[in-house]
Amino acid sequence: MKRVFLLGPLILAMTPALSACAAAQGADAPSLAKRTVEGRFDVAPPAVVVAPPGPLPADLAGRLARWESDAARAQQAFAAERNSTASTVSAAAGASVASERWVVAQQAISRLTAARAPLTGALADIDRLYIERSVDEAIDGLPDIYALRDRLADMASAQDAVLDALNAQLPGR
Structure with a gap:
């Protein structure tokens, strides 16, 4: 309640100042209506024509072909090594960390990882x-x-999933 009494005299004191501001904006104040110059820029920007990409330059075609063959070779090597690695890791699944079977399984996973190096x-x-x-x-x-x-990237992702699954089977990982 005390706040209302304090605000009342303040509002009454401000009223003459506010009415003076309103009176000052009579005929001398600028209009807020849209001016004719403001409509000049209401046009769509011109369309930008972007040429589509052209064919692969000849010097890059050979590099892409080499990388594709490297990836295919790595995929074949990975697939050839995968089954024996899976068997070795399965045999070491219950072995303790740093035991003979665990070390052999780690080496097999390392060989499998190395097989994917060209990819x-x-x-x-x-x-x-x-x-x-x-x-x-x-x-x-x-x-x-x-x-x-x-x-x-899809090939590498699939190989990562295989390696993650094999590593998850071993203790200490």
Whole structure:
């Protein structure tokens, strides 16, 4: 209640000042209506024509083919090594950490990881190429580069899942 009494005299004191402001804005104040000059810029910007990417440059086609064959070779080596590694890891599933069976299983997983090295190397090279061409705004062949990068990334992801599953079977991981 005391607040209401304090605000009352304050509002009464401000009333003449507010009415003076309102009176001052009579005929001299500018109008807030839209001016004719303001409508000049209400036009759509001109369309920007962007040329689609062209075909892959000849010097890159050979590199992409090499990376694709490296990835295929790595996939075959990984598949050939996978079954024996899975058997070795299954045999070591109950073994204690640093036991003979555990060490043999770790070595098998290391060989399986090494078998995929050409794939991970090709993926790193194609990532670098994609970034370099994007920075240089050299868009010719980017769809081909990105498509190959996507295939290699899918292969690497599938291999990562296999390695993660094998590592999860061993104690100490």
